[in-house]
Amino acid sequence: MNTLFQLVMANFKEMVRDRMALFWFLAFPVLFILLFGTIFSENNDTASFSIGLVQEEPGLLGDGLAQALGSIPSLKIERGTSRQQELRALERGDRSLVIVLPAGLSRLLEEGSSAEIPIYYDETRQSSHVLLPVIGRVLDEVERRMTNSPRLLDPRPEPVHAVRLRQIDYLLPGVLAMAIMQLGLFGSLRLAYLREQKILKRLGATPLPRGMLLGGEVIVRLLMALIQTTTIVVIGALVFRVTVLGSWFIVVGLVLMGAATFVSLGYMLVSFARSEESGHGIIQLVQFPMMFISGIFFPVNMMPGFLRPVMKAMPLTYLADALRQVMTGTPPQYSLATDVTVLGAWLIVTFALGIRFFQWE
8 A cells, every 4th residue: 555655646746747737737727717717707697588478278368468478579478388397497597487377267267256376486586576567567457458357367476596507607517527538538648658668668577566557647637636626616616706506525526437437538548559649649539529519618509419419429528517517506418317327337438448458568
């Protein structure tokens, strides 16, 4: 164990002395998050005035209300098929209000009874409070035209507390995922350098177990991943007020799993390289499309349809998705179990292939 510790410390000190490696593994992600975070850190919580309207039974009231609301230029009416669907849209920020015309409403109106109409809104958005009185006046007018009687429709506001996400909340976990990917892929080039310089061959003649040599390299990468995570999260909190909402235990587990996955992928790729230069080319060939097709900078639904199958095959897609939903509460593209399962599959397959094709000379 002491030998492994000494090996880890030696590798760590060598990495710290390499200024270029420190730039790419630490300074570059920091500069990236500062640059794009400054651009995208504004909340931009402007009123969208998108009104969801759910009619739970057929009737003329829904058409009349939609027509009345639609006559207001600043309102856009979205006819929903279910209350649950529209409430999910409200929580995502796609709706300013959701109006539900419940089943049995027509019968109550015919009987002259008061009828409650639930109006769901996000209490954290100022636009919702502005729109509530507008909806009340529209309902008054619709009721007057339909019944010519005292007010029967009773709007009942239902506050829904939704987490307001900024673009920086989406971007920061993506930058962290990118930094972990670069650490794993480009960090593996050190092994190609050691092999090209015959250092691995000479070390293989010593009593040092080869598995311990590789273990020391992997441990250094995992430690560096934790340092990257701490640096990026601290800068996000201090500069852009990004708060980690989920469990730190889960975040650390995802970071370590992601780092192990990309370290294994990197070692597998450099196994096919004859030199450090060719290894760099192979890494670039994999890293470049992964950066721009994995949805780490912009939502997946903005991706062209023909690229989505490629995106679904990339491990970075699932690491970024898992970090986003745990760290900032971003609506996930996949479940956390799916993200972890896919990352685990990539880890097992690339680790096995790396061992199978790894060459010491």
